[in-house]
Amino acid sequence: MTWSVIARDPADGAIGLIVASRFFACGAAVPFVGPTVAVASQAFCNPVWGTEGRARLAAGESAQDVLADFVARDQGQAIRQAHMMDAQGRFAAHTGCDCVNWAGHLIADDHSVAGNMLTGPQVIEATSEAYQKHANLPFAERLITAMRAGEAAGGDKRGRQAAGLIIHRGEDHAWLDIRADDHSDPLEELARLWDVAQERYVHFARGMPGRTNFSGFPTREGIDADIADAEAKRIAEGRASRSKAVDK
Known part of the structure; x- marks a missing residue:
């Protein structure tokens, strides 16, 4: 099952992983992302490649060394596929011979x-080409656009079911x-969710606490103003909300 992209946003160093598959909840099973590293464990995925890999990469080991160790240790490596990015931005990948x-x-x-x-190979080629071509897009949108190009080139030969996108900043x-x-058009659903996120979520997330700012935005005035501005702009442009939420 599955194809996926790992990338780092050159604008702010954000780490992103996007995945799609004719397999239920692939967005829960495949990605293992941290502040500076990412691992995608797929095919007959081994979640320990993800959890241990993320920890070791974050501690400074190279992607190539970690992946080589996993292949040597795992008796099921022939049915595993994984790719990863280490804290220095170096990539490594393994596709088992029985995938x-x-x-x-x-x-x-x-x-x-x-x-x-x-x-066929055109799927990952089209995905990569689209990612490179759309450097002008916001990072999340760039990743979704790349995957949709891969889907247009053939995608998963069994069809569509699930997708997931995770970004760490x-x-x-x-x-x-x-x-x-579990969706008939999961990449389109990700695109819709990203659109809905512009209404409130991205403004809320801007004020979330972090390691260097334990309190984040301690009051909501600025957040509420940004949400109101975004709504006013959407209405002025004649765009309806794509949210499926229902108010009481």
């Missing part, structure tokens, strides 16, 4: 893509973590 075709990976200077059970907690666990 279901088409399976493979691609490493570029600023991102990596890996997938299995795909219609220098904190142990995620800045954004959205998923479509």
Whole structure:
């Protein structure tokens, strides 16, 4: 199952991982992301590659060394696929020889893509090309656009079911973590959720506490003003809310 992208945003150093698959809740099973590192464990995923890998990469080990150790230790490495980025921005990838075709990976200077059970290599190639082409987009939108290009090129050969996107901005907690666990068009659902996030969530998240600012925004005045401005702008532009929330 699955293809995914790992990347670092050159604008602010944010770490992002996006995944899509004809497999339930792949956004929960595949990504392991931290403030400076990321691991995608897929195919017959081994979650310990994710948890241990994230910790070791954060401690300063190289992606290549960590991945080589996992392959050597895991008797099931032939059915595993993983790619990862270390704290220095270096990538490494492994596609086991028994992963279901088409399976493979691609490493570029600023991102990596890996997938299995795909219609062909054109999926990861189109994903990578779209990521490189759309550097002008906000990071989350750039990742979604890249994956949609991969889907247009064939995607998962079994169809669609789930997708997930997680972004860390220098904190142990995620800045954004959205998923479509069982959906007929999961990447479109991620795009909708990202659009809805512009209404309130991104403004709220701007005031969230962090390691260097334990209190964050201690009052809500600025947050409320930003939310009101965003709503006024949306209405002035004639855009309806895409939220499915229901008010009492």
